[in-house]
């Protein structure tokens with residue numbers, strides 16, 4: 001059986017060929033590896049360098065590797081936040097010619113942290129609530145797309161900062177199943193698994209003394225159900241309005257957009273006596289603001305960041321002389337948006353020295369600056385310009401900031417980094 005690399009991008013196999021496929025992943029030499037924190041897993045997982053990319057390599061049997069690869073590709077096509085599948089390597093043999101397990105390769109999700117590392121310093125309950133919000137949004141998005149996760153847990157999720165909140169990414173799709181649509185029973189079952197898994201993970205943290213004393217692991221597990229149910233109801237409920245109050249429908253659509261969801265279709269029906277109107281939206285995947293910002297500016301950000309940046313972009317546009325919505329002779333929004341990126345967004349972000357940015361990407365940094373501008377303006381009761389904000393931020397905020405999400409500095413050691421892969425706990 002010959003070594004075979006199946007990849008999503010034709011350029012990847014060449015880069016991946018340099019990795020030592022004839023050595024079991026556990027024994028890979030240090031110089032191939034990147035010491036970033038990893039979550040708990042049954043399989044051996046390592047981060048390795050492939051060209052300019054950092055990739056996550058997971059060793060598992062051929063069939064599940066191919067299956068997970070296909071599932072991740074499916075999620076990618078559906079625009080669901082999950083790790084990007086890059087390749088599957090099969091037909092590995094060691095130097096003696098004995099077979100080795102296949103591997104699944106995904107792109108390392110930059111700026112993300114496994115929850116265990118986030119809990120290394122006891123996490124405030126408010127932060128835990130925000131993680132649950134993010135996880136509930138992810139689960140709802142998966143369910144709307146007909147994907148039953150089968151093993152939703154904190155260790156199968158990666159969290160990234162998103163404008164002061166978090167965005168959750170699916171990292172382990174092995175148990176997933178795709179259906180045209182999920183029944184209430186299927187969704188309930190999936191949610192129940194999430195609850196049990198999360199409570200178990202929090203009990204583990206409690207046992208190791210890393211849980212805030214006010215958090216009850218069992219009760220906190222219910223949190224995911226509460227948040228999921230609330231969001232699902234808001235997205236899918238039927239609303240009944242008095243006839244002639246069509247703006248109620250607009251209001252509902254706007255609220256759904258604010259939650260980050262789009263309405264693909266809607267059913268509107270009048271009651272037989274004509275007094276009331278029922279409205280059922282068919283809600284589709286989130287990413288409304290994300291797509292709009294990407295279309296306008298080419299910036300690819302998280303949803304909350306996109307909403308924030310779009311607000312700033314829109315208020316900036318309104319100050320431009322050639323801004324006149326609806327006027328065919330005025331500048332197109334794309335043109336104005338590019339000007340904003342060139343004259344406002346980029347120079348502002350670049351004014352923050354690289355070594356002070358920690359793990360914050362440009363969009364998160366810009367969001368932080370907007371927050372700081374708001375704070376300074378409120379305090380002084382008048383508008384503060386961005387240059388002043390940047391100066392104040394660099395002098396007064398950045399030095400004192402503990403960057404809880406930043407990966408260890410290059411080559412630094414970390415308890416979980418080059419360490420062992422715990423066994424059993426994820427099963």
Ligand SMILES: Nc1ncnc2c1ncn2[C@@H]1O[C@H](COP(=O)(O)OP(=O)(O)OP(=O)(O)O)[C@@H](O)[C@H]1O
Nearest residue numbers: 038039041042043056083106107108109114172426
């Ligand atoms: N692309 C990636 N980017 C960042 N981290 C990753 C990536 N892929 C895997 N990891 C890390 O490796 C850990 C284990 O991966 P994964 O959950 O896929 O392994 P597993 O053995 O299938 O887990 P389980 O025990 O749940 O079956 C994750 O929790 C995550 O921390």
Ligand SMILES: [Mg+2]
Nearest residue numbers: 041155156172
């Ligand atoms: Mg896992």
